[in-house]
Amino acid sequence: MLVVAEPEQLPVPEARAGKPDAWEALFKRYQLPLYVYVFELVHNEQASLDIVQETFISAARYLPGLREDEKFGSWLFSIAHQKCIQSWRKHGREREFTEDQAGAPPEFDDAPSELLIRKEQEEEFMRLISQLPLAQRSVLLLHFVEDFSLEEIAEITGSQLGTVKSRIHYAKKGLRKLIEETNHDL
């Protein structure tokens, strides 16, 4: 069985050639991050599993259309994102995602690994994530879960680069405020 060590070594060409081992490695690599992303957006276990399944089926069908193999991860998340939008559309929540954050895009600050959360802050962190507006939550999850670049996040969500910068900035600002407040309380 193929083992996925680094995102750069994804067996995409082998999967395109129809090798089941390659597909298994790719699905195994992305199943949990995809599920986390989808679940934190739709907040429904069965709907999230359905979206992950549909995403994998679409990936298996349309992989020959992928031009750059190294973009497999962002391509997969963009399929899942589209399916989330379809789900929101059914529930009339699509506008929540398309509404832009007002104000000029500030400079992008730190990497997700630089933000460390203490064990006692985890519940609060999860609560805050779920309270964020859909648009901010989406970009922040992509930033946290897969450490996608701003350009990749813009491609996945179909948004402008400036909009993505702005959304991540405001989402992280709120998160930092929470962490500081919790630290004061302790």
Add this chain to the structure above:
Amino acid sequence: MKTPREILLDRHRKAEARLDAIRERILATELPVKADSRSLPLDHSFSLAVAGMKLWRELILPCRRIWCGLAAVWLVIAVMNVTSKDSPKIANRRTSPPNSEILMATREQRLLRQELLGSSIIPAAPPGVVPPRSERRERVLFA
């Protein structure tokens, strides 16, 4: 201390068993179908259609006005080409050598015109040469 990624993934690890089941099901059902469809000629036509769409999107659509102009120019050239092919036929028809029947008819018409205009001068046939039947008759009439 944990990174946000670690917290998020740990929160949902309990879903892994169901995700594994989904993965196994897709590997068992979707991939053989995909392998079968790859061998069909339909897949080839699909890739041709994709290539056509790509060509349309990347080559034609960005400069569609230029392509429309070129198409119009080509249309005009084609029309001109077709009409210029017709004209030599007409010219050939006009310049084709007249046959003997037409010559005879022309000659008769000329004589008739002279007759109607009242011209009594009819060139006499040189002696010893038998004039045509029509001229002989005219001579009898004029006499």
